[in-house]
Amino acid sequence: MNEESQSTDRLLVRSGNPSEDLSHSWHFKISPGFRSFTVSDMTGKWCIFVPRADVDTAWGKIKEALEQNQLLCGKVSTALRRMSRDNHVICVYTANWTDKQDLMRVRDVLRTLGFVEELGYKRDVDTRRKLYGPGEWYLRA
Numbered sequence: 282m283n284e285e286s287q288s289t290d291r292l293l294v295r296s297g298n299p300s301e302d303l304s305h306s307w308h309f310k311i312s313p314g315f316r317s318f319t320v321s322d323m324t325g326k327w328c329i330f331v332p333r334a335d336v337d338t339a340w341g342k343i344k345e346a347l348e349q350n351q352l353l354c355g356k357v358s359t360a361l362r363r364m365s366r367d368n369h370v371i372c373v374y375t376a377n378w379t380d381k382q383d384l385m386r387v388r389d390v391l392r393t394l395g396f397v398e399e400l401g402y403k404r405d406v407d408t409r410r411k412l413y414g415p416g417e418w419y420l421r422a
Contacts, residue, residue, distance in 0.1 A: 310347045
């Protein structure tokens with residue numbers, strides 16, 4: 282097998298573990314209690330940054346909470362997306378960023394899962410506006 286062929290094979294690696302998957306940029310999961318989820322001007326997400334060594338375990342906790350209908354929707358960056366970044370990111374979505382009670386309920390679920398550090402909440406409208414850096418976070422908790 283030549284070097285070019287081996288490189289192509291590595292780029293097509295599919296895995297259920299985000300730390301190893303080179304076939305897609307993101308893994309998505311929707312809670313079974315919801316039929317669909319669409320990003321809109323009202324949606325937003327808590328962002329959890331984790332190193333490669335911890336991403337599979339962290340994503341497993343989020344997937345379990347999604348299966349139990351504790352969370353609405355989530356996604357995690359894979360090895361393909363992480364190639365140009367230091368960490369993976371897990372996004373846990375809410376339907377309406379103006380519903381502070383729900384935002385804090387979701388944050389409390391994340392804390393019970395072990396994500397006790399301060400997290401940032403970002404509105405999807407700000408993501409589409411490419412708002413990064415100072416002022417990026419709608420809420421820190």
